[in-house]
Amino acid sequence: MYAEERRRQIASLTAVEGRVNVTELAEKFGVTAETIRRDLAVLDREGIVHRVHGGAVASQSFQTTEFTLDDRFRSAPSAKLAIARAAVEHLPPAGGSVFLDAGTTINALADLMAENPAADQWSVVTNSLPIALSLSARDLDSVQLLGGQVRSITQAVVGDTALRTLALMRADVAFMGTNALTLDHGLSTADSQEAAVKAAMVTNAHKVVVLCDATKLGNDYLVSFAAIDQIDVIITDSAAPEPFIEALREREIDVIIADAE
Known part of the structure; x- marks a missing residue:
């Protein structure tokens, strides 16, 4: 490893x-124990954990730091691809409608969708500029990019125009990314405008599928955009701690563990 x-x-x-x-x-x-100490020192410098005698404890603060798209694409690529492959099974039948949230794991799903023979028969709505460009470059005509302001760090469209448009829409499935997931705070992210668009997608979809690699589990960001009871399916990877998975399943959430090949 x-x-x-x-x-x-x-x-x-x-x-x-x-x-x-x-x-x-x-x-x-x-x-060796020394290797683990070096790992914890790195994680402590990054603000992910706090070093204590004999180990480390979780950071208790609500995070606000956002990473660039390049950094996100480099983080856990094999886990994200495995999660995206598992998510394909939750696409609606041909003729169905889909919300695609902004995020690198959702981007991996969009790439797989474009290769599907039924791709042209899905109606896709997204607030992600990279996803819209990727799908349209593959000659898919039924892709709608929400209008509004583009956040430079995530290249996600946000603002009143996007929210007004989403208020008139319904989707069979919303595929959602998240910066963090906890049992009490639900899904959360750093920016309130981006959270508002995410919340609208969750509210206006019949089924909510969250694509969330294990690094997001147990973390909290500043703005919650969906409660645990609004989630139907969570797809994560094999690094997810079993106690957390069991707690999610106790809340009647379908948790799928995607194994990277």
């Missing part, structure tokens, strides 16, 4: 369980 992947799993475990122990982590990952 690469160091980046190990740190990703450590971050997720810390967020969900609240505290991790160096010795237990070393046994779990089959590395």
Whole structure:
């Protein structure tokens, strides 16, 4: 296992369980305690965990830091592709309608949709400039990009125009990304305008499918845009801690674990 992947799993475990122990982590990952200490030092510098004697504890603050699209595309690419492949199974039948939220995992799903023979028969609405450009470049005509202001860091369309348009729409399935997911705060993100568009998609869809790699689990961002009970399906990866998965399933959410090939 690469160091980046190990740190990703450590971050997720810390967020969900609240505290991790160096010795237990070393046994779990089959590395030395010194390697784990270096991992925790890196995660501490990044503000993901707080180092304490013998291990680390989860950061308790609501996060506001956003990463660029390039950084997001580089983060956990194999997990995101596996999640996108699993999400294909939840696309509506030909002729159905889909909301595609802005996000790199959703972008991976859009690429897979474009390769599907039924692609031209879906009505797609998105607030993601990269997704709209990607789908239209593949000669798909039934793609609507919401109007409004484009946020430079995420290239997502936000604002009153997008919200007014969404208020008139309904979709069979909304595929949603998120910066974070907790049991009490639900789905959350850093920006209130982006959260408003996400919330409108969730509200106006018959089925909500969340594409969420394990690094998002147990973390909190500033603005909540959907409660846990608004989610029908969560697709995550094999690094997701089992106690958190069990807690989601106890709330009658269909949790799917996508294994990277």
